[in-house]
Amino acid sequence: MAAFTISEGSGAHRRLRWGAGLLGAAFLIVLPLVIPSVAQIETITQIVCYSVAILGLGLLVGHCGQISIGHSAFVGLGGYTTIILVADHNWPYLATIPVSVLVCLVAGALVGIPALRIRGLYLATVTIAVAALFPVLVNKFPSFTGGPNGKFANEEMTAPDWFFVNPYTPTGPPTDHYYAILVVAALMFLIAHNIVRSRVGRAMHAVRDAPLSAAASGIPVAKVKIFAFAVSAAFAGVAGSLLVIQLPAVSDTRFDLYLSIFLLVALIAGGSASIAGAIPGAIVFVVLRTYIADWAEGLDLLGGRPDGGQIVGILSGALLIAFVFLLPGGVIDGLKALRRRIVEIVPRPPRDWERYRFAGRSRTDQPAVRES
Amino acid sequence: MSDLLRIEGLVVQFGGVTALDGVSFSVREGQICALIGPNGAGKTTAFNAISRLVRPADGQIRFAEHDLLGLEAADLSGLGIARTFQNLALWPGMTVLENVMVGRYARGRVGFAASLLGRPARVEDREVRARAYAMLDYFGIADVAHRDCEGLPFGTLKRVELARALVAQPRLLLLDEPAGGLAHGDVRELGETLMKLRDDHDMTLLLVEHHMQFVMGISDYVVALDLGRNLVAGNPAELRDSPELVEAYLGAPV
Amino acid sequence: MTHPLLELRAVHAFYGDVECLHGVDLTVADGEVVVVLGANGAGKTTLLRSICQLVRTKGQILFDGAPIGANTYDIVRRGVSMVPQGRGTLVDLTVEDNIRAGGYIRRDKDVESDLGYWYEVFPPLAQRRSTLAGSLSGGEQQMLAIARALMSKPKLLLLDEPSLGLAPIVVRQLFDVLARVCAERAVAMVVVEQNAALALGMAQRGYVLEAGAIAVTGEANTLRDDENVRRAYLGY
């Protein structure tokens, strides 16, 4: 039983939400300032970047019920868009993000169009082919992409002079990157929140749970699916751009099929049907791919063939299975259950619902069912 | 009063089996029209054809001035047609309130682009939420508004489905076995509700139903089908003693 | 000691968390034909499905004096066979494979001769033995479903709306054959049927289900003359 009960929309509830929000924001803002190490700042920056990709994947998988094993390609598309515009055309970093969005929206819609005609599983085979195809395409056009050698930008993103972080300390530039990325990511979370709460978001849920009933309720199922796919790809594209802002170097191996699968692992671990789940998901993702990998590097199982990557693979597989079995709602579901033990938020009727009261003129002069 | 829905020569085939074989009837504005017939007569198929879930091989379906066969299932809600399903077609993972809110989708104006922005979506969301809640209140089930559909009793779910159909404020309401699975008291109450919808909210109702007493009690016009064809049609008083109808139900001349 | 072939004691059935049967008692004696009437959604189908454990149940179900078990495939092996609503035709299999599938649990040598027997009973099936079952007409599919269900040599046959979508004349013929075959093989039956007049004509006893509970029970003759039953289920 919860220790406190709060009514939804009441003053206490609003204070709680604002309080939690401000606390979270303060934490995120102060975080790089209290961490002394460049590597750690870079790690949390990566978490923020990947959370956007996972968020996008969640919109598609968790909210619209479509599976994609091809999101590595969209992350890569965003990343390459940014690096090409920055390195070859001297665009400022942040200005490339809208271009990434546009490119990935179109690419996502194109991949999603088969969804018009086909059911879930076929789409999964299409997306897995997309993921496998992307590195091949990158190598196909080396003049744009640098081919197998990868592509670099000579200059990192720099903050304007008025910005409060001193760029001449070792932690200065990564902190700048962190803040820029954090702002963009916050915007993406806001957008995702808006989508899920809107009419379109409800339509996505309806399509996920029962497509036929959705169609019967006037929802254009195919359009909704393509929209979800395109938007989801655009989120992945933004994540790609952010990753390039964090580290201005890309190569084909950075965006392979494994990235797609790890994004799914992270999504399931975090909680696929919740916006906030992308954050624990991204933490799982980065912890698996950096910390665990580093730790496993030092292990020496099976005589002299230590490879962090393998341990990570096995662990991720096991983790994924464990989550699907034990906590299908992901970490975020667990956290919510915990929160409910402390504070229970009781839903309230919507405001002003009486205005829309559906009532007829009362008629008592007529028997209800005419007896036969 | 004019014909709101007009169906002519409807033919539906599943594989090699003809489920509807030239069914015709029309529903006048403001009527409660019942489609009856033994199981397998093609009533639900006719419904699914009207709501564009199955594709007829032949025939015409006109709603007001629209040719429904030229439209998609998703377009109907916008024209003012809503329906319920025999076996319920709700979304188990969503709350009752959200289920009802989806019913209003076609009347919403926030498009894909606007949904990104928040403000317009939120204004609309607030209104739809209130309307949906009011609808639940009308059916006396506002207390379960925030619960997931999964696990609620059948009678409640039937009301949720009715609320979802009504929240779109349709001109024509299609009800597939609204009384199916309800206890006697609930059936009576449902009859009152449906007549109120016709009388007070200017709705036209087309329903498929087995419960004879219910049908005869509330309908203005009854169309009986048998084996995919029109059997008889008329007002309840005319039909009550129709030998064709008795035979169709009993499978034997009486 | 004699005990009924099938006995349900206070059986509750659930779809997910929704309770659809609220404590149903029912018995079927050896070779007896019992009809279950009720409005759509009253729980008739659920009743049959709970006997086969296709839904989650609470309460006791005894078959041949012993608990019926929890697994459908074991229940079938013990001698319960069901023709589901909509006939459950295996539409991608040929007619012959459908009937063979009915004898899936049998390993004896009489399968082939039994196959011949059913072709004799239902000549239309014999003519179309190598066509896909999905393209049969409704009546033929119902014959197929009955032949398939009886291929497993059950002691109890559960029939869910066998008349659904069939012309009255076909229904009557089907019921005639069914009654004779079952009598010949001493198969007891539970028939769920909308066509109450027909079903009551063939049954010894009947139950009326209303909203998941037994409302009326009695001899078939008594039920047929009951005013309420006539109004509600016979449609006149």
Place this chain on the structure above:
Amino acid sequence: MAITTTDRPDSPAGRRSRGGDVLAARRRRSAAKSLGVVTALLAAFSVYAIIDGGLTLYLQRVIDGATNGVLYGMVALALVLVFKATGVINFAQGAMAMFGTFLAFTAVDKWAVPLVVAILIGMVLSAGAAAGIERVLIRPFDPSNHLPIIIVTLALYLALNALAALLWGFDPRGFPTLFPTGSDDYLSIGGARLYYTKLGTALVAVAVVVALHLTLSRSRLGLAFRCVASNVESSRLLGVHIGRTVQSSWAIAAAVGTLAGCLAAPTTYLDPTFMDKILIYAFAAATLGGLDSIAGALVGGVVTGLAIALLTGYIPWLGGEFALGCAFFVIIAVLQFKPSGLLGRRTQDRV
């Protein structure tokens, strides 16, 4: 006591075209039509190819494409077996085949058993493992809810690949072949070379497909397979043990996959990723074939193999590494124009 009348003569249910089987006929027509379109496209391209590069080169590419394609078809067959029984694509099918191939390799390499026996050992072990996986990781889930099952197969993909890399490392190894491999062990067809290895591989693959097809159409297990694929609930009511049937499909699929792996490994080399590309070609093949047809898987495999060999061979701009792209376009094109594949059956969702 026989029923003589089927339906009332004028009743709609009785009105169907003479000769019956409208459904089957329609399906056959549509399959024939789409196969015709594919053949016509291939033929048209062949004319161009022969004019462009000569007959010998063309024949060589057709031979290469077809023999590779048969392998893709075999892996596709494994996918189809699982799909038919469960409605789920096993994304770990390639990884399971790779693992089984490594087991066979270990048997040859470490225990020095004859190759045929080693392959059998690999097949049996992977079948057993697959049966176990099905029991422990797949069966607990509601079979109608596909998403968690797909996630589990992806998890298996990750874990099996990693485990294989941990056990055997990434160094590519040569895998022995069952057939003579000398440089002049080939049949010459119009100047093109059909090596015995490829011929043998293709023959084994075709034999497996035929054998499986026969088994599944004649045996009791096959009957159970087809029942479950057609209608789960009806099968349950006939006394079929659904779980065990699905389990057998996993086991057989794993064995077939391992055999395909052992046949493919000599032509590439053996490392933990060697099945990844083949799996994607197999997806293309299975999609092309319609995902639920055993014959379709083989036909789809051959068509995919031919498409890849001819397109990458004759359109220089595409280049050899673009084979994946071809597979991708095959999938997209099929899904756009023939959503249920060449030989698949169309299903209709119902409310």
